[in-house]
């Protein structure tokens with residue numbers, strides 16, 4: 609018997625737990641509801657008008673009955689609650705040894721990045737993609753029988769990464785990192801949907817997750833060349849956050865993609881030798897980058913005015929500094945974002961101020 613219309617495929621440990629709880633609640637509430645309607649129908653007929661069954665006894669309350677119908681449902685409802693806590697708690701805490709994959713939502717595609725640097729584009733319209741994106745179109749490949757943790761964020765509006773066969777979905781929120789984890793139990797292909805309406809081509813944000821044997825997964829990883837410059841997903845996510853900060857803090861107004869006379873371009877800075885005003889030079893490592901942001905006067909780049917404001921911890925927190933450093937460290941030639949790129953665009957807000965809409969340029 610094919611139950612698919614009623615019970616979608618079950619392909620993860622959480623999906624089993626979810627189904628168990630769902631059917632437990634559906635059946636117990638269904639039984640009680642059914643009993644109420646059955647009694648209703650029975651009494652409708654038994655005590656119909658004109659019937660001569662006679663009068664009912666006069667009952668003025670029964671503590672035992674009242675206690676029974678209060679306490680029994682209490683236990684039943686508490687069992688729903690307990691089941692919910694167990695399932696939720698399990699879903700909210702990925703195991704320590706989970707492999708981490710990073711997923712970014714972007715109107716209207718998903719970008720998945722593996723710890724080894726491989727990148728996959730899921731969904732979207734190939735005609736609106738860059739060459740590199742088009743070449744990475746594919747399925748999210750996962751190994752069976754092993755936990756994976758998915759860290760999710762968005763580059764623009766709110767999306768939602770949903771896989772029905774895993775009974776899992778999670779919002780992708782700009783500027784925030786959310787998390788889900790799966791333990792796939794069956795090989796096969798399952799749907800991925802964007803479960804949050806996100807604009808005109810929301811319907812294109814669909815794709816497949818393909819669960820394969822560990823060996824096949826390893827072979828696939830080997831054959832799929834990693835992206836250059838991405839060391840691992842954690843680093844990639846931090847750099848991504850730093851990129852957003854770089855735009856938000858308006859560093860971009862001086863450090864744009866072209867030397868605009870205000871400030872040096874930061875592409876390829878990491879690891880290079882920077883000549884300083886007044887002689888001497890420094891290697892641009894993490895320490896140098898942090899010093900350049902916290903106390904720019906201490907190391908002014910030769911040939912530039914010392915106009916960069918100092919950013920103390922109220923303006924750039926320690927965590928934000930980590931992200932900025934990861935970003936600058938990862939910044940390669942031609943990767944400085946466009947100055948007119950606004951981030952994060954609030955949901956539904958126009959991307960450009962009306963007076964300078966792209967059509968009028």
Ligand SMILES: [Cu+2]
Pocket residue numbers: 713716766767768802803804805806810813
């Ligand atoms: Cu979406």
